[in-house]
Amino acid sequence: MKKTLLRLARPVFGPLLNRLPVRWRFAAYLRAIRCESQLPEKFVFKLAETREELEACFHLLHDAYVDAGFMKPDPSGLRATVYHALPTTSTLLCRAGDRVVATVSLVRESAMGFPMQRIFDIAAIREAGGNIAEVSALAIDRRFRSASGRILLPLLKFMYEYATRQFDTDHLVIAVNPRHIGFYEAILCFRRLKQRPVDHYDFVNGAPAVGAHLNLYTAPTAFRRRYGRLPPEKNLYDYFTGDSLPNTQWPTKRFYTTTDPVMTPALIDHFFNQRTQAFATLRLRELMLLHSIYDLPDYKSVLPPVPADAPRSEMRRRTHRRFSVRCPGEFSTRQLGIRRTFELTVFECSATGFRVHSDNRLPAGSTGTVILELGAADWSVMLVTVLRLGSQDRHIALVRIDQDDLAWRKFVGALGKAQTHDDLGEATRFV
Structure with missing residues (x-):
């Protein structure tokens, strides 16, 4: 590639591109795209899980943010914020051999929210329903920025797949410098928030920021319209929605949880008390x-x-803690002597009940049997009652457990005691 995606996004080019009509801007970025489905084996895309991997990601992020003027140099050489400490944040990476060369984080909304909600109004996105995650902390090693086709696009593909397949995310939001927004609009189909750009964003050292949003439910349609007729090397629709790259390593899970916490107490103490002063502020x-x-x-x-x-x-x-999961199953009940079966997905659960989504509305007040797939080798069969349907979305229902089983007790017991996603592999150790 004569020009890489990142070079186009640099300050020299970004402001000029953003002033071009959308069609011309898209054409300029499109010339830089080359989708590579066959990458060298040395490139690996995965969740950052170990102390060494996290340290490398935070160091890479620090250097990239200092270079861009988004933060002042820290004595630790790391950029680790309180959001990185949350169990609802996943830090993804690209490794070239033994070296971490790129990283990006997904911060799913939790009790603490996420960074950009401090300055942008996302009420309209919340009203649409579903989980929201902020794309944050993107950085590529300066020595590998010319290899954007082998690093940036595969990393973004991994992020897209991770958000839609494992992170139970319906919306991606992002706050970026105005000189970079053209890339996200033209290439990734993000749409700017109606709110005007913010002139001073404290989270990135007072730099200006523009907010944007991608609805992951409608994203495939947007990708197909924009790229569906292009040749394979330019077709981001096939690239993003097709099979995972062979270089992708997915986290190993016993249960169908939708978060991948990796921060043990020791790692939290190391990164946020000892190496940085993130907790002190x-x-x-x-x-x-x-x-x-x-x-x-x-x-x-x-x-x-x-x-x-x-x-x-x-x-x-809460008397009974709630957990984010994505467990498929079916509910069977009898109405007027006729047996009816409904397919459903549990997306939030506690020891005594759960919330489900079903394409066909469950009959409120009905009692029956639910069969749930808790993991690839774990099943639960219980007697339950459908208490009520959602006030805004009638395809969501609150279900009470009337009679549980051993598999369910082990399941929620493991979720309640586990510190990281690896702990769930030894679920029976906790009950």
Whole structure:
């Protein structure tokens, strides 16, 4: 490629491209695209899981942000924010041999929210329903930026697949420098938020920012319209929606959970207390939310203590903790002597019940049997009652468990005690 995607996004080109009509801007970026489905074996795309991988990602991000003027150099040489500490954040990476050469993070909405909601109004996106995740912390090693076709596009494909297949995400949002927004609009089909650009975004050292949104439900249609008739090397529709690259390594899971927490108490202490001062700058509400999210004793010992005079309203704990999952199943009941069966997907659960989505509305008030696939080799059969349907979405239902089974008790017991996604592989150890 004579020009790479990243070179087009540099300050020299970005402002000029953003002033071009959309059609011309798209043509300029399209010339730089080359989809490669056969990559050298040395390139691997995966979740950052180990201390070494996370350290390499945070170091890469630090250097890229310092170069771009998005942060001042930190003595640690790392950029690790409180959002990286959350169990609802996944840091993805590209490795070339033993070297981490690119990274991007997905911050799914949680009690602490995500960075850009401080400055952008996303109420309309929330009203559409579904989980929202912010694309954040994208960085590529400067020595590999000329290989964007082998790193940037595959990394974005992995991010797209991870968000849609494993992270139970319906919407992606992003806050980017105005000189980069053209790439996300023209190539990835993001749409700008109606809110005007922000002149001063504290999260990136006061740089300006533009907000944008991609609806993952409608994204395939947008990709098909824009790329469906193009040759394979330019066809991002086939590239993003087709099979995973052989270079992709998916996290190993026993159960169908939709988050991949990797931060053990030791890793949290290392990155956010010892290597950086991320926890030292927490506001009181953030600190209290962090304690409510990490409510296991091992985590409490590495979190900054909550002041004795702080209000405790933010730290109230549910009687039954809720967990984010994506478990397919079916519900069977009898109505007027006729047996009816409904396919459904459990997306949130606790020890005593769960919320489901079903294409065919479940009959409120009905009692029956539910069969759930908890993982590739784990099944549960229980007696349940459909309590009520969602007030806004009638395809969502709240279900009460009337009689559980051993598989379900092991399932929720493991979710309640596990620290990371690896712990779930030894689920029976926790019950």
